[in-house]
Amino acid sequence: MKIQVPATTANLGPGFDALGLALGLFNVLDLEEAPDFNLDTDHLVLKAYKKAFEACGKAPLKAHFSYKGDIPMSRGLGSSAACIVAGLYGAKELGGLNLSKEDLLYLGTEIEGHPDNVAPAIFGGLVASLMEEDQVLTKRVQVSDKIHFTLCIPEERLETEKARALLPKEVPLKDAIFNLSRIPFVLEGLEKGDLNILKTACQDRLHEPYRKGHIPYFKDLEDLVGKEGKVLISGAGSTSLVLSTQSLKEKLTQALSGEPLEICELKPCHEGVKRV
Ligand code: HSE
Numbered sequence: 001m002k003i004q005v006p007a008t009t010a011n012l013g014p015g016f017d018a019l020g021l022a023l024g025l026f027n028v029l030d031l032e033e034a035p036d037f038n039l040d041t042d043h044l045v046l047k048a049y050k051k052a053f054e055a056c057g058k059a060p061l062k063a064h065f066s067y068k069g070d071i072p073m074s075r076g077l078g079s080s081a082a083c084i085v086a087g088l089y090g091a092k093e094l095g096g097l098n099l100s101k102e103d104l105l106y107l108g109t110e111i112e113g114h115p116d117n118v119a120p121a122i123f124g125g126l127v128a129s130l131m132e133e134d135q136v137l138t139k140r141v142q143v144s145d146k147i148h149f150t151l152c153i154p155e156e157r158l159e160t161e162k163a164r165a166l167l168p169k170e171v172p173l174k175d176a177i178f179n180l181s182r183i184p185f186v187l188e189g190l191e192k193g194d195l196n197i198l199k200t201a202c203q204d205r206l207h208e209p210y211r212k213g214h215i216p217y218f219k220d221l222e223d224l225v226g227k228e229g230k231v232l233i234s235g236a237g238s239t240s241l242v243l244s245t246q247s248l249k250e251k252l253t254q255a256l257s258g259e260p261l262e263i264c265e266l267k268p269c270h271e272g273v274k275r276v
Contacts, residue, residue: 016207027079047084049065050091051088067086147244151265228244
């Protein structure tokens with residue numbers, strides 16, 4: 001059986017660990033029952049696969065996995081969430097496990113530590129999510145097709161662990177207020193396709209100020225994009241995400257030609273993980 005899972009971009013500015021959007025870039029897990037497992041025990045796909053069986057009190061069906069695709073690793077595009085979601089969903093489908101998408105989100109978030117990539121990888125589209133001890137809440141919002149999502153994916157990787165270690169343990173109250181007051185307007189701006197709202201709403205004080213200096217080309221992109229869009233860190237980086245209402249792909253590709261990076265424009269993916 002084949003399972004397709006989308007890339008995801010998390011945070012979208014102020015929605016640190018809370019907002020994420022599925023994008024039209026995919027990995028595919030091919031799996032079939034077999035006499036043994038062909039992945040290392042610490043492979044995230046296998047770890048998630050086994051966790052889903054364990055959650056149902058069943059022994060995991062032995063299987064062979066082939067996992068590949070286009071989501072680059074350690075670039076802030078949800079490659080680890082994609083592994084986790086593919087493994088969980090693979091277990092659900094191969095094992096006929098009685099797990100809802102909310103159950104998968106709960107299990108996936110236990111592995112990943114935060115739900116913002118896992119949720120859109122499961123549900124598709126733009127998803128706000130939170131997880132408490134025994135409850136997950138999600139809210140999906142339709143994204144307007146007026147917004148262009150341009151990604152600047154550098155060759156340089158940034159491990160999430162390293163990017164999280166850059167953040168302070170505590171933040172000033174005014175910075176928390178700065179972020180939380182903006183989140184409803186990120187959703188509104190993306191739903192309406194309103195760049196003016198997004199320019200104000202997609203500002204952040206909880207992670208971007210501490211990470212910017214480690215994101216290749218972030219400042220160059222801000223200078224190049226100017227008033228035509230808003231530049232964000234995609235997840236924990238190293239990719240930058242540019243929101244705009246005109247396509248900026250050609251302009252950015254020309255301006256940054258010869259640099260070790262890829263510029264691409266992706267559409268939101270309205271479906272999450274599924275069998276293909
Ligand atoms: N919200 C997470 C972060 C996404 O910014 O660290 C990366 O997994």
